[in-house]
Amino acid sequence: MESQRSDINEAIEASGEATLEQANKKAKEKIDSFFNVRLDIAVTGETGSGKTSFVNALRGLKDNDEDAAPTGVTETTTEPTDYKNPTMPNVTLWDLPGIGSPEFKAKTYLKNVKFDRYDFFLIVSSGRFRDNDITLAKEIKKKKKQFYFIRSKIDHDVQSEKRKGINKEETLSKIRRNCEEELKGIGNSNIFLISSWDMYEFDFEKLIDTLESELPEHKQNALLQSVPVCSVAILEGKVKMFHKIAWALALISGAIAVAPVPGLSFSSDMAMVGSFFTSCYHSFGLDHKSLERLSELVNKPHLKSLEMSPLVQELTQMSSIRLGASALGEYLCSLLPVAGSAAAAAISFTTTREVLLKGLDALAEEARKVLREAGLE
Incomplete structure:
Protein backbone atom coordinates (compact mmCIF):
# COMPACT_ATOMS: atom_id res chain seq x y z
CA MET A 1 0.00 0.00 0.00
CA ASN A 36 -10.66 15.29 -29.47
CA VAL A 37 -8.33 18.05 -30.67
CA ARG A 38 -8.84 19.03 -34.33
CA LEU A 39 -6.02 19.01 -36.83
CA ASP A 40 -6.75 20.39 -40.30
CA ILE A 41 -4.08 19.84 -42.95
CA ALA A 42 -4.31 21.55 -46.34
CA VAL A 43 -2.79 19.76 -49.34
CA THR A 44 -2.50 21.87 -52.47
CA GLY A 45 -0.58 22.09 -55.72
CA GLU A 46 -1.08 22.28 -59.46
CA THR A 47 -3.21 19.85 -61.46
CA GLY A 48 -1.49 16.48 -61.86
CA SER A 49 0.97 17.01 -59.03
CA GLY A 50 -0.19 13.89 -57.17
CA LYS A 51 -1.70 15.77 -54.23
CA THR A 52 -4.80 13.56 -54.02
CA SER A 53 -2.72 10.37 -53.94
CA PHE A 54 -0.65 12.00 -51.21
CA VAL A 55 -3.84 12.73 -49.23
CA ASN A 56 -4.78 9.05 -49.50
CA ALA A 57 -1.32 7.90 -48.44
CA LEU A 58 -1.36 10.14 -45.36
CA ARG A 59 -4.68 8.51 -44.44
CA GLY A 60 -3.15 5.05 -44.81
CA LEU A 61 -5.26 4.27 -47.89
CA LYS A 62 -4.63 3.14 -51.47
CA ASP A 63 -6.14 5.13 -54.35
CA ASN A 64 -8.58 2.31 -55.09
CA ASP A 65 -9.81 1.86 -51.51
CA GLU A 66 -13.50 2.45 -50.93
CA ASP A 67 -13.03 5.59 -48.82
CA ALA A 68 -10.11 7.01 -50.82
CA ALA A 69 -10.18 10.45 -52.40
CA PRO A 70 -10.80 10.12 -56.17
CA THR A 71 -7.75 10.51 -58.39
CA GLY A 72 -7.36 10.93 -62.15
CA VAL A 73 -5.22 12.26 -64.96
CA THR A 74 -7.22 15.50 -64.97
CA GLU A 75 -8.14 17.79 -62.09
CA THR A 76 -10.68 15.89 -59.97
CA THR A 77 -10.89 18.41 -57.12
CA THR A 78 -13.11 21.39 -57.88
CA GLU A 79 -13.52 22.73 -54.34
CA PRO A 80 -11.86 22.17 -50.95
CA THR A 81 -12.83 18.63 -49.98
CA ASP A 82 -12.36 17.21 -46.51
CA TYR A 83 -11.22 13.64 -45.91
CA LYS A 84 -11.26 12.32 -42.36
CA ASN A 85 -8.61 9.99 -41.05
CA PRO A 86 -10.28 6.53 -41.02
CA THR A 87 -9.57 5.92 -37.33
CA MET A 88 -9.25 9.53 -36.09
CA PRO A 89 -12.11 11.62 -37.49
CA ASN A 90 -10.86 14.75 -35.72
CA VAL A 91 -7.83 14.74 -38.06
CA THR A 92 -8.87 16.08 -41.46
CA LEU A 93 -6.89 16.30 -44.68
CA TRP A 94 -8.22 18.90 -47.08
CA ASP A 95 -7.67 18.20 -50.77
CA LEU A 96 -7.61 21.69 -52.26
CA PRO A 97 -8.22 22.53 -55.93
CA GLY A 98 -5.15 22.97 -58.08
CA ILE A 99 -3.84 26.51 -57.82
CA GLY A 100 -4.04 28.37 -61.11
CA SER A 101 -7.22 26.68 -62.31
CA PRO A 102 -9.88 29.04 -63.75
CA GLU A 103 -11.91 29.07 -60.53
CA PHE A 104 -8.87 29.38 -58.23
CA LYS A 105 -6.47 32.06 -59.42
CA ALA A 106 -3.23 32.44 -57.48
CA LYS A 107 -3.91 35.96 -56.19
CA THR A 108 -7.27 35.10 -54.61
CA TYR A 109 -6.54 31.43 -53.86
CA LEU A 110 -6.17 31.68 -50.08
CA LYS A 111 -9.39 33.60 -49.70
CA ASN A 112 -11.32 31.18 -51.90
CA VAL A 113 -10.13 28.07 -50.03
CA LYS A 114 -10.81 29.62 -46.58
CA PHE A 115 -7.21 29.99 -45.40
CA ASP A 116 -7.93 30.37 -41.66
CA ARG A 117 -9.31 26.88 -41.07
CA TYR A 118 -6.03 25.05 -41.78
CA ASP A 119 -3.22 24.40 -39.31
CA PHE A 120 -0.56 24.23 -42.04
CA PHE A 121 -0.16 23.76 -45.81
CA LEU A 122 1.57 21.05 -47.83
CA ILE A 123 2.41 22.31 -51.34
CA VAL A 124 2.82 19.37 -53.72
CA SER A 125 4.62 19.27 -57.06
CA SER A 126 5.63 16.31 -59.23
CA GLY A 127 8.15 18.31 -61.25
CA ARG A 128 9.64 21.73 -60.84
CA PHE A 129 7.88 24.10 -58.46
CA ARG A 130 5.98 26.68 -60.50
CA ASP A 131 5.43 30.39 -60.05
CA ASN A 132 1.98 29.67 -58.60
CA ASP A 133 3.51 27.42 -55.92
CA ILE A 134 6.01 30.12 -54.97
CA THR A 135 3.34 32.85 -54.97
CA LEU A 136 1.17 30.72 -52.71
CA ALA A 137 4.05 30.06 -50.29
CA LYS A 138 4.82 33.76 -50.05
CA GLU A 139 1.19 34.59 -49.29
CA ILE A 140 1.00 31.89 -46.62
CA LYS A 141 4.21 33.23 -45.10
CA LYS A 142 2.75 36.75 -44.97
CA LYS A 143 -0.16 35.39 -42.99
CA LYS A 144 2.25 33.69 -40.55
CA LYS A 145 1.31 30.08 -41.11
CA GLN A 146 3.60 27.15 -41.83
CA PHE A 147 3.99 25.57 -45.26
CA TYR A 148 6.07 22.68 -46.53
CA PHE A 149 7.05 21.74 -50.07
CA ILE A 150 6.43 18.13 -51.11
CA ARG A 151 8.23 16.90 -54.23
CA SER A 152 6.06 13.92 -55.15
CA LYS A 153 6.42 10.84 -57.39
CA ILE A 154 10.07 10.45 -56.40
CA ASP A 155 9.92 6.69 -57.01
CA HIS A 156 9.17 7.37 -60.69
CA ASP A 157 12.13 9.73 -60.96
CA VAL A 158 14.48 7.23 -59.34
CA GLN A 159 13.38 4.43 -61.69
CA SER A 160 13.60 6.68 -64.74
CA GLU A 161 17.14 7.80 -63.91
CA LYS A 162 18.17 4.25 -63.03
CA ARG A 163 17.50 3.25 -66.65
CA LYS A 164 20.05 5.88 -67.63
CA GLY A 165 22.63 4.39 -65.29
CA ILE A 166 22.22 7.04 -62.58
CA ASN A 167 21.95 5.64 -59.06
CA LYS A 168 19.35 6.53 -56.43
CA GLU A 169 21.60 8.75 -54.30
CA GLU A 170 22.70 10.84 -57.28
CA THR A 171 19.10 11.26 -58.43
CA LEU A 172 17.85 12.36 -55.01
CA SER A 173 20.76 14.76 -54.57
CA LYS A 174 20.11 16.32 -57.97
CA ILE A 175 16.37 16.72 -57.37
CA ARG A 176 16.97 18.26 -53.95
CA ARG A 177 19.47 20.77 -55.36
CA ASN A 178 17.05 21.70 -58.14
CA CYS A 179 14.22 22.25 -55.67
CA GLU A 180 16.40 24.40 -53.43
CA GLU A 181 17.44 26.48 -56.43
CA GLU A 182 13.83 27.01 -57.52
CA LEU A 183 12.77 28.02 -54.00
CA LYS A 184 15.79 30.04 -52.90
CA GLY A 185 13.73 33.24 -52.80
CA ILE A 186 11.37 31.84 -50.18
CA GLY A 187 13.86 31.59 -47.32
CA ASN A 188 14.12 28.62 -44.94
CA SER A 189 11.88 26.52 -47.18
CA ASN A 190 11.23 22.94 -46.13
CA ILE A 191 11.48 20.44 -49.02
CA PHE A 192 10.59 16.76 -48.70
CA LEU A 193 11.02 14.10 -51.37
CA ILE A 194 8.04 11.74 -51.13
CA SER A 195 6.53 8.73 -52.88
CA SER A 196 2.82 8.31 -52.16
CA TRP A 197 3.08 4.68 -53.21
CA ASP A 198 6.03 3.91 -50.95
CA MET A 199 5.85 5.97 -47.78
CA TYR A 200 8.55 3.76 -46.25
CA GLU A 201 11.18 5.31 -48.50
CA PHE A 202 12.66 8.77 -48.94
CA ASP A 203 11.64 11.71 -46.68
CA PHE A 204 8.33 10.71 -45.09
CA GLU A 205 9.83 10.11 -41.65
CA LYS A 206 11.74 13.40 -41.90
CA LEU A 207 8.49 15.17 -42.79
CA ILE A 208 6.68 13.79 -39.74
CA ASP A 209 9.63 14.69 -37.47
CA THR A 210 9.60 18.24 -38.79
CA LEU A 211 5.84 18.67 -38.40
CA GLU A 212 5.99 17.30 -34.87
CA SER A 213 8.75 19.71 -33.88
CA GLU A 214 6.86 22.75 -35.21
CA LEU A 215 3.30 22.00 -34.07
CA PRO A 216 1.89 22.75 -30.59
CA GLU A 217 2.00 19.67 -28.33
CA HIS A 218 -1.73 18.87 -28.55
CA LYS A 219 -1.55 19.06 -32.35
CA GLN A 220 1.60 16.90 -32.34
CA ASN A 221 -0.32 14.13 -30.60
CA ALA A 222 -3.13 14.26 -33.16
CA LEU A 223 -0.64 14.07 -36.03
CA LEU A 224 1.39 11.23 -34.53
CA GLN A 225 -1.71 9.17 -33.73
CA SER A 226 -2.98 9.42 -37.30
CA VAL A 227 0.08 8.89 -39.53
CA PRO A 228 0.91 5.42 -40.90
Whole structure:
Protein backbone atom coordinates (compact mmCIF):
# COMPACT_ATOMS: atom_id res chain seq x y z
CA MET A 1 0.00 0.00 0.00
CA GLU A 2 2.83 2.39 0.84
CA SER A 3 4.40 1.91 -2.60
CA GLN A 4 1.02 2.55 -4.25
CA ARG A 5 0.64 5.84 -2.40
CA SER A 6 4.19 6.73 -3.36
CA ASP A 7 3.35 6.07 -7.03
CA ILE A 8 0.31 8.33 -7.04
CA ASN A 9 2.19 11.06 -5.14
CA GLU A 10 4.90 10.86 -7.79
CA ALA A 11 2.27 11.20 -10.54
CA ILE A 12 0.70 14.22 -8.82
CA GLU A 13 4.12 15.82 -8.47
CA ALA A 14 4.93 15.11 -12.13
CA SER A 15 1.71 16.86 -13.16
CA GLY A 16 2.95 20.06 -11.54
CA GLU A 17 -0.10 20.23 -9.28
CA ALA A 18 -0.43 20.06 -5.49
CA THR A 19 -3.43 17.76 -5.03
CA LEU A 20 -5.05 14.74 -6.65
CA GLU A 21 -8.07 16.86 -7.58
CA GLN A 22 -5.92 19.43 -9.38
CA ALA A 23 -3.84 16.72 -11.05
CA ASN A 24 -7.04 14.97 -12.12
CA LYS A 25 -8.36 18.16 -13.70
CA LYS A 26 -5.13 18.56 -15.65
CA ALA A 27 -5.22 14.90 -16.69
CA LYS A 28 -8.80 15.29 -17.97
CA GLU A 29 -7.75 18.27 -20.07
CA LYS A 30 -4.85 16.24 -21.49
CA ILE A 31 -7.08 13.27 -22.33
CA ASP A 32 -9.74 15.49 -23.90
CA SER A 33 -7.08 17.18 -26.00
CA PHE A 34 -5.53 13.84 -26.95
CA PHE A 35 -8.71 12.25 -28.23
CA ASN A 36 -10.66 15.29 -29.47
CA VAL A 37 -8.33 18.05 -30.67
CA ARG A 38 -8.84 19.03 -34.33
CA LEU A 39 -6.02 19.01 -36.83
CA ASP A 40 -6.75 20.39 -40.30
CA ILE A 41 -4.08 19.84 -42.95
CA ALA A 42 -4.31 21.55 -46.34
CA VAL A 43 -2.79 19.76 -49.34
CA THR A 44 -2.50 21.87 -52.47
CA GLY A 45 -0.58 22.09 -55.72
CA GLU A 46 -1.08 22.28 -59.46
CA THR A 47 -3.21 19.85 -61.46
CA GLY A 48 -1.49 16.48 -61.86
CA SER A 49 0.97 17.01 -59.03
CA GLY A 50 -0.19 13.89 -57.17
CA LYS A 51 -1.70 15.77 -54.23
CA THR A 52 -4.80 13.56 -54.02
CA SER A 53 -2.72 10.37 -53.94
CA PHE A 54 -0.65 12.00 -51.21
CA VAL A 55 -3.84 12.73 -49.23
CA ASN A 56 -4.78 9.05 -49.50
CA ALA A 57 -1.32 7.90 -48.44
CA LEU A 58 -1.36 10.14 -45.36
CA ARG A 59 -4.68 8.51 -44.44
CA GLY A 60 -3.15 5.05 -44.81
CA LEU A 61 -5.26 4.27 -47.89
CA LYS A 62 -4.63 3.14 -51.47
CA ASP A 63 -6.14 5.13 -54.35
CA ASN A 64 -8.58 2.31 -55.09
CA ASP A 65 -9.81 1.86 -51.51
CA GLU A 66 -13.50 2.45 -50.93
CA ASP A 67 -13.03 5.59 -48.82
CA ALA A 68 -10.11 7.01 -50.82
CA ALA A 69 -10.18 10.45 -52.40
CA PRO A 70 -10.80 10.12 -56.17
CA THR A 71 -7.75 10.51 -58.39
CA GLY A 72 -7.36 10.93 -62.15
CA VAL A 73 -5.22 12.26 -64.96
CA THR A 74 -7.22 15.50 -64.97
CA GLU A 75 -8.14 17.79 -62.09
CA THR A 76 -10.68 15.89 -59.97
CA THR A 77 -10.89 18.41 -57.12
CA THR A 78 -13.11 21.39 -57.88
CA GLU A 79 -13.52 22.73 -54.34
CA PRO A 80 -11.86 22.17 -50.95
CA THR A 81 -12.83 18.63 -49.98
CA ASP A 82 -12.36 17.21 -46.51
CA TYR A 83 -11.22 13.64 -45.91
CA LYS A 84 -11.26 12.32 -42.36
CA ASN A 85 -8.61 9.99 -41.05
CA PRO A 86 -10.28 6.53 -41.02
CA THR A 87 -9.57 5.92 -37.33
CA MET A 88 -9.25 9.53 -36.09
CA PRO A 89 -12.11 11.62 -37.49
CA ASN A 90 -10.86 14.75 -35.72
CA VAL A 91 -7.83 14.74 -38.06
CA THR A 92 -8.87 16.08 -41.46
CA LEU A 93 -6.89 16.30 -44.68
CA TRP A 94 -8.22 18.90 -47.08
CA ASP A 95 -7.67 18.20 -50.77
CA LEU A 96 -7.61 21.69 -52.26
CA PRO A 97 -8.22 22.53 -55.93
CA GLY A 98 -5.15 22.97 -58.08
CA ILE A 99 -3.84 26.51 -57.82
CA GLY A 100 -4.04 28.37 -61.11
CA SER A 101 -7.22 26.68 -62.31
CA PRO A 102 -9.88 29.04 -63.75
CA GLU A 103 -11.91 29.07 -60.53
CA PHE A 104 -8.87 29.38 -58.23
CA LYS A 105 -6.47 32.06 -59.42
CA ALA A 106 -3.23 32.44 -57.48
CA LYS A 107 -3.91 35.96 -56.19
CA THR A 108 -7.27 35.10 -54.61
CA TYR A 109 -6.54 31.43 -53.86
CA LEU A 110 -6.17 31.68 -50.08
CA LYS A 111 -9.39 33.60 -49.70
CA ASN A 112 -11.32 31.18 -51.90
CA VAL A 113 -10.13 28.07 -50.03
CA LYS A 114 -10.81 29.62 -46.58
CA PHE A 115 -7.21 29.99 -45.40
CA ASP A 116 -7.93 30.37 -41.66
CA ARG A 117 -9.31 26.88 -41.07
CA TYR A 118 -6.03 25.05 -41.78
CA ASP A 119 -3.22 24.40 -39.31
CA PHE A 120 -0.56 24.23 -42.04
CA PHE A 121 -0.16 23.76 -45.81
CA LEU A 122 1.57 21.05 -47.83
CA ILE A 123 2.41 22.31 -51.34
CA VAL A 124 2.82 19.37 -53.72
CA SER A 125 4.62 19.27 -57.06
CA SER A 126 5.63 16.31 -59.23
CA GLY A 127 8.15 18.31 -61.25
CA ARG A 128 9.64 21.73 -60.84
CA PHE A 129 7.88 24.10 -58.46
CA ARG A 130 5.98 26.68 -60.50
CA ASP A 131 5.43 30.39 -60.05
CA ASN A 132 1.98 29.67 -58.60
CA ASP A 133 3.51 27.42 -55.92
CA ILE A 134 6.01 30.12 -54.97
CA THR A 135 3.34 32.85 -54.97
CA LEU A 136 1.17 30.72 -52.71
CA ALA A 137 4.05 30.06 -50.29
CA LYS A 138 4.82 33.76 -50.05
CA GLU A 139 1.19 34.59 -49.29
CA ILE A 140 1.00 31.89 -46.62
CA LYS A 141 4.21 33.23 -45.10
CA LYS A 142 2.75 36.75 -44.97
CA LYS A 143 -0.16 35.39 -42.99
CA LYS A 144 2.25 33.69 -40.55
CA LYS A 145 1.31 30.08 -41.11
CA GLN A 146 3.60 27.15 -41.83
CA PHE A 147 3.99 25.57 -45.26
CA TYR A 148 6.07 22.68 -46.53
CA PHE A 149 7.05 21.74 -50.07
CA ILE A 150 6.43 18.13 -51.11
CA ARG A 151 8.23 16.90 -54.23
CA SER A 152 6.06 13.92 -55.15
CA LYS A 153 6.42 10.84 -57.39
CA ILE A 154 10.07 10.45 -56.40
CA ASP A 155 9.92 6.69 -57.01
CA HIS A 156 9.17 7.37 -60.69
CA ASP A 157 12.13 9.73 -60.96
CA VAL A 158 14.48 7.23 -59.34
CA GLN A 159 13.38 4.43 -61.69
CA SER A 160 13.60 6.68 -64.74
CA GLU A 161 17.14 7.80 -63.91
CA LYS A 162 18.17 4.25 -63.03
CA ARG A 163 17.50 3.25 -66.65
CA LYS A 164 20.05 5.88 -67.63
CA GLY A 165 22.63 4.39 -65.29
CA ILE A 166 22.22 7.04 -62.58
CA ASN A 167 21.95 5.64 -59.06
CA LYS A 168 19.35 6.53 -56.43
CA GLU A 169 21.60 8.75 -54.30
CA GLU A 170 22.70 10.84 -57.28
CA THR A 171 19.10 11.26 -58.43
CA LEU A 172 17.85 12.36 -55.01
CA SER A 173 20.76 14.76 -54.57
CA LYS A 174 20.11 16.32 -57.97
CA ILE A 175 16.37 16.72 -57.37
CA ARG A 176 16.97 18.26 -53.95
CA ARG A 177 19.47 20.77 -55.36
CA ASN A 178 17.05 21.70 -58.14
CA CYS A 179 14.22 22.25 -55.67
CA GLU A 180 16.40 24.40 -53.43
CA GLU A 181 17.44 26.48 -56.43
CA GLU A 182 13.83 27.01 -57.52
CA LEU A 183 12.77 28.02 -54.00
CA LYS A 184 15.79 30.04 -52.90
CA GLY A 185 13.73 33.24 -52.80
CA ILE A 186 11.37 31.84 -50.18
CA GLY A 187 13.86 31.59 -47.32
CA ASN A 188 14.12 28.62 -44.94
CA SER A 189 11.88 26.52 -47.18
CA ASN A 190 11.23 22.94 -46.13
CA ILE A 191 11.48 20.44 -49.02
CA PHE A 192 10.59 16.76 -48.70
CA LEU A 193 11.02 14.10 -51.37
CA ILE A 194 8.04 11.74 -51.13
CA SER A 195 6.53 8.73 -52.88
CA SER A 196 2.82 8.31 -52.16
CA TRP A 197 3.08 4.68 -53.21
CA ASP A 198 6.03 3.91 -50.95
CA MET A 199 5.85 5.97 -47.78
CA TYR A 200 8.55 3.76 -46.25
CA GLU A 201 11.18 5.31 -48.50
CA PHE A 202 12.66 8.77 -48.94
CA ASP A 203 11.64 11.71 -46.68
CA PHE A 204 8.33 10.71 -45.09
CA GLU A 205 9.83 10.11 -41.65
CA LYS A 206 11.74 13.40 -41.90
CA LEU A 207 8.49 15.17 -42.79
CA ILE A 208 6.68 13.79 -39.74
CA ASP A 209 9.63 14.69 -37.47
CA THR A 210 9.60 18.24 -38.79
CA LEU A 211 5.84 18.67 -38.40
CA GLU A 212 5.99 17.30 -34.87
CA SER A 213 8.75 19.71 -33.88
CA GLU A 214 6.86 22.75 -35.21
CA LEU A 215 3.30 22.00 -34.07
CA PRO A 216 1.89 22.75 -30.59
CA GLU A 217 2.00 19.67 -28.33
CA HIS A 218 -1.73 18.87 -28.55
CA LYS A 219 -1.55 19.06 -32.35
CA GLN A 220 1.60 16.90 -32.34
CA ASN A 221 -0.32 14.13 -30.60
CA ALA A 222 -3.13 14.26 -33.16
CA LEU A 223 -0.64 14.07 -36.03
CA LEU A 224 1.39 11.23 -34.53
CA GLN A 225 -1.71 9.17 -33.73
CA SER A 226 -2.98 9.42 -37.30
CA VAL A 227 0.08 8.89 -39.53
CA PRO A 228 0.91 5.42 -40.90
CA VAL A 229 3.66 3.46 -39.13
CA CYS A 230 6.43 3.40 -41.72
CA SER A 231 9.50 3.14 -39.50
CA VAL A 232 10.66 2.00 -36.08
CA ALA A 233 11.22 5.65 -35.09
CA ILE A 234 7.60 6.61 -35.81
CA LEU A 235 6.33 3.55 -33.93
CA GLU A 236 8.49 4.31 -30.88
CA GLY A 237 7.28 7.91 -30.95
CA LYS A 238 3.72 6.63 -30.79
CA VAL A 239 4.57 4.26 -27.92
CA LYS A 240 6.14 7.09 -25.93
CA MET A 241 3.06 9.25 -26.53
CA PHE A 242 0.64 6.53 -25.37
CA HIS A 243 2.81 5.91 -22.31
CA LYS A 244 2.14 9.49 -21.17
CA ILE A 245 -1.57 9.08 -21.83
CA ALA A 246 -1.65 5.91 -19.72
CA TRP A 247 -0.44 7.89 -16.70
CA ALA A 248 -3.10 10.55 -17.26
CA LEU A 249 -5.83 7.90 -17.51
CA ALA A 250 -4.56 6.23 -14.34
CA LEU A 251 -4.76 9.54 -12.49
CA ILE A 252 -8.37 9.96 -13.58
CA SER A 253 -9.04 6.40 -12.41
CA GLY A 254 -7.59 7.25 -9.00
CA ALA A 255 -9.82 10.29 -8.63
CA ILE A 256 -12.96 8.36 -9.60
CA ALA A 257 -12.20 5.61 -7.06
CA VAL A 258 -12.57 8.11 -4.20
CA ALA A 259 -16.37 8.21 -4.72
CA PRO A 260 -18.06 5.42 -2.66
CA VAL A 261 -20.37 4.32 -5.51
CA PRO A 262 -20.48 0.55 -6.15
CA GLY A 263 -19.33 -0.38 -9.66
CA LEU A 264 -18.48 3.19 -10.72
CA SER A 265 -14.70 2.76 -10.63
CA PHE A 266 -14.78 -0.59 -12.46
CA SER A 267 -17.09 0.55 -15.26
CA SER A 268 -15.15 3.78 -15.77
CA ASP A 269 -11.82 1.95 -15.81
CA MET A 270 -13.04 -0.63 -18.34
CA ALA A 271 -14.31 2.12 -20.66
CA MET A 272 -10.94 3.88 -20.49
CA VAL A 273 -8.97 0.67 -20.98
CA GLY A 274 -11.04 -0.41 -23.98
CA SER A 275 -10.71 2.97 -25.68
CA PHE A 276 -6.98 3.09 -24.96
CA PHE A 277 -6.25 -0.38 -26.39
CA THR A 278 -8.37 0.31 -29.49
CA SER A 279 -6.52 3.57 -30.14
CA CYS A 280 -3.14 1.83 -29.82
CA TYR A 281 -4.29 -0.99 -32.11
CA HIS A 282 -5.20 1.39 -34.94
CA SER A 283 -2.37 3.86 -34.39
CA PHE A 284 0.24 1.07 -34.45
CA GLY A 285 -1.09 -0.19 -37.80
CA LEU A 286 -2.32 -3.54 -36.47
CA ASP A 287 -5.77 -3.36 -38.08
CA HIS A 288 -6.52 -5.44 -41.18
CA LYS A 289 -6.46 -2.59 -43.71
CA SER A 290 -3.09 -1.32 -42.50
CA LEU A 291 -1.58 -4.81 -42.61
CA GLU A 292 -3.02 -5.42 -46.07
CA ARG A 293 -1.51 -2.20 -47.42
CA LEU A 294 1.84 -2.99 -45.81
CA SER A 295 1.89 -6.51 -47.27
CA GLU A 296 1.40 -5.10 -50.78
CA LEU A 297 4.02 -2.40 -50.38
CA VAL A 298 6.76 -4.76 -49.20
CA ASN A 299 5.53 -7.68 -51.33
CA LYS A 300 5.04 -10.04 -48.38
CA PRO A 301 1.52 -11.50 -48.79
CA HIS A 302 1.59 -13.38 -45.48
CA LEU A 303 1.42 -10.09 -43.56
CA LYS A 304 -2.17 -9.50 -44.63
CA SER A 305 -3.21 -12.80 -43.02
CA LEU A 306 -2.08 -11.65 -39.58
CA GLU A 307 -5.05 -11.10 -37.30
CA MET A 308 -4.41 -8.79 -34.38
CA SER A 309 -7.93 -7.98 -33.18
CA PRO A 310 -8.08 -11.11 -30.94
CA LEU A 311 -5.11 -9.67 -29.04
CA VAL A 312 -7.12 -6.56 -28.18
CA GLN A 313 -10.03 -8.73 -27.02
CA GLU A 314 -7.69 -10.89 -24.96
CA LEU A 315 -6.06 -7.87 -23.33
CA THR A 316 -9.46 -6.38 -22.53
CA GLN A 317 -10.67 -9.65 -20.95
CA MET A 318 -7.50 -9.96 -18.86
CA SER A 319 -7.88 -6.34 -17.81
CA SER A 320 -11.47 -6.98 -16.74
CA ILE A 321 -10.32 -9.74 -14.39
CA ARG A 322 -7.49 -7.61 -12.97
CA LEU A 323 -9.60 -4.48 -12.51
CA GLY A 324 -12.53 -6.45 -11.12
CA ALA A 325 -10.30 -8.05 -8.52
CA SER A 326 -9.24 -4.64 -7.19
CA ALA A 327 -12.66 -2.97 -7.45
CA LEU A 328 -14.03 -4.41 -4.22
CA GLY A 329 -10.95 -3.31 -2.27
CA GLU A 330 -11.21 0.20 -3.73
CA TYR A 331 -14.89 0.43 -2.76
CA LEU A 332 -14.34 -0.75 0.80
CA CYS A 333 -11.47 1.70 1.24
CA SER A 334 -13.55 4.56 -0.16
CA LEU A 335 -16.09 4.05 2.67
CA LEU A 336 -13.50 5.00 5.27
CA PRO A 337 -13.09 8.75 5.98
CA VAL A 338 -10.01 10.57 4.64
CA ALA A 339 -7.36 7.81 4.76
CA GLY A 340 -9.73 5.35 3.09
CA SER A 341 -10.27 7.67 0.13
CA ALA A 342 -6.53 8.09 -0.33
CA ALA A 343 -6.07 4.32 -0.21
CA ALA A 344 -8.82 3.74 -2.79
CA ALA A 345 -7.24 6.30 -5.11
CA ALA A 346 -3.81 4.70 -4.73
CA ILE A 347 -5.12 1.19 -5.46
CA SER A 348 -7.08 2.30 -8.51
CA PHE A 349 -4.25 4.42 -9.90
CA THR A 350 -1.65 1.67 -9.55
CA THR A 351 -3.87 -1.11 -10.90
CA THR A 352 -5.13 0.89 -13.89
CA ARG A 353 -1.64 2.10 -14.74
CA GLU A 354 -0.26 -1.45 -14.66
CA VAL A 355 -3.09 -2.75 -16.86
CA LEU A 356 -2.67 0.04 -19.41
CA LEU A 357 1.11 -0.22 -19.59
CA LYS A 358 1.05 -4.02 -19.83
CA GLY A 359 -1.42 -3.84 -22.73
CA LEU A 360 0.57 -1.05 -24.37
CA ASP A 361 3.75 -3.10 -24.18
CA ALA A 362 2.02 -6.15 -25.69
CA LEU A 363 0.57 -4.18 -28.63
CA ALA A 364 3.84 -2.32 -29.20
CA GLU A 365 5.77 -5.60 -29.31
CA GLU A 366 3.36 -7.01 -31.90
CA ALA A 367 3.85 -3.86 -33.99
CA ARG A 368 7.63 -4.25 -33.75
CA LYS A 369 7.30 -7.87 -34.92
CA VAL A 370 5.27 -6.70 -37.92
CA LEU A 371 7.96 -4.18 -38.86
CA ARG A 372 10.62 -6.88 -38.55
CA GLU A 373 8.59 -9.24 -40.74
CA ALA A 374 8.21 -6.45 -43.28
CA GLY A 375 11.97 -5.78 -43.27
CA LEU A 376 11.47 -2.24 -42.00
CA GLU A 377 13.61 -2.34 -38.86
